[in-house]
Amino acid sequence: MAATSSRMLRLLSLLQSRRHWSGDELARRLAVSVRTLRRDVDRLRELGYPVEAQRGVDGGYALAPGAALPPLVLDDDEAVALAVGLQAAAAVEVAGMAETSVRALAKVVQVMPARLRRRVDALRAMTVPGEWGAQATGGGVDPAVLTTVALACRDGERITFAYTAADGARTDRSVEPFRLVSLGRRWYLVGYDLDRGDWRSFRLDRLVGPQGTGARFAPRRLPAPDAATFVRDRIVDLPKGIAVEAVVQAPADVVRNRIGRWATVEDDGPRRCRVLVDADNLDWPATALAMTGAEFTVLSPPELRDHLREMGRRCTAAAGPAN
Structure with a gap:
């Protein structure tokens, strides 16, 4: 055993x-x-x-001498999952969570064995996050694929892999990998497709058997401000957004400091503001509005009001009867 x-x-x-x-x-x-x-x-x-x-x-x-490290027993999959989770949390601007997550990630990586540290460092360095509320969770993607591609991005090494397109057609590709992008709850590889002579984005859950070729390449210039923008401008299978609009009874500056990364906050009077959110589900805009710490009114969509009622019911049940 x-x-x-x-x-x-x-x-x-x-x-x-x-x-x-x-x-x-x-x-x-x-x-x-x-x-x-x-x-x-x-x-x-x-x-x-x-x-x-x-x-x-x-x-x-x-x-061995010099190996007295704090205990951390992780296999490859666990190390990747931990790095992805802490990296996502590091993007959250909530009451010191970002700073705490960055510190935790640095400490955890520092005490990993060298083999795992190299993989996780490459994943951290070569991943471009999209936006909060649409972070990839790693589901559906083999951690070995993630780290293999990340290492190739970092080392400037050409890779080959089999790729299944949306229509089911499977082809062999030869690519100069550039960056990984976590967006729309999925992972994408941005790279220069040598067979097609152009930049492409590839969904990692459709990518099979990436292998390094040993051939190095000089970096090309990406035809976009960054890899996340490149992916957003070219993919058509991102989850459909839900437009959320609410009025919050608090100054815009206060609300912006609390949830500004997640939403557009506009002045709507001396002590109130209008919050606009584009989300792919109702959970996190409901949470963001609650985190403003102020009274608010949902203008749209109507489904958000029902969602808030259900969340309130669960929270009240969890709190138990008043003493």
Whole structure:
């Protein structure tokens, strides 16, 4: 049976607590057999933690010099998921959440094994976010595809892959990758298609088997201000937007400071403002309006009023009866 994450964290913690452990003592502390301990150690090595083993009477286990890192046991998929989640949270301008997420992401990446750190660093550096409310979650995309393409973008390496178009036609492509874009709850690759002699955007959930060719290329000039703009201007399958309009009983500057990244806020009197939002669902505009901390009136769409009533019902039920 594979080692559980909690036991491996405990093993890492013990290895960091002193210079050397005998195998028998470590096994007793973990309440496992010596054979299971060996498997746990092998798993840590697979994840990139340098655990040294010594044979003989004085044999045992120790972390290699300079490897006393805070414990973090992540496989490739978990590392990518964590990086995507924290990167999305870092874009949120809410009561210090962005700063906190950036700090957390920096700390987490710092203590990853070198192999995972290289992949996650490439994903962070090569991803261009679209806009809040339309962040890609990673669903439907193989994490190995994400990191392979991100590394190719960073290293300027041509890649090949199979691609399935919207009509179901499958073709082999050779591309100079430029950037990844998270937009409309999907991931896109922006790159120069060598077979077609033009820039293209590719949905990553339709991309199969990306492989580096080893061939490097000089960067070309993208015919757009940035990769996110390039994707938005050319794709036709983004989720349809919902136009939300509300009047908030608070000064525009106050509301703009709270939700300005998510909405257009216009003056509508000395102590009130008009909020305009284009969303692909009703959840986050409802949350944004509630976060203004002021009374507000929904002008459109009518469905948002029903949505707010249901949210209010759930919140009231969660709060329980008043004391």
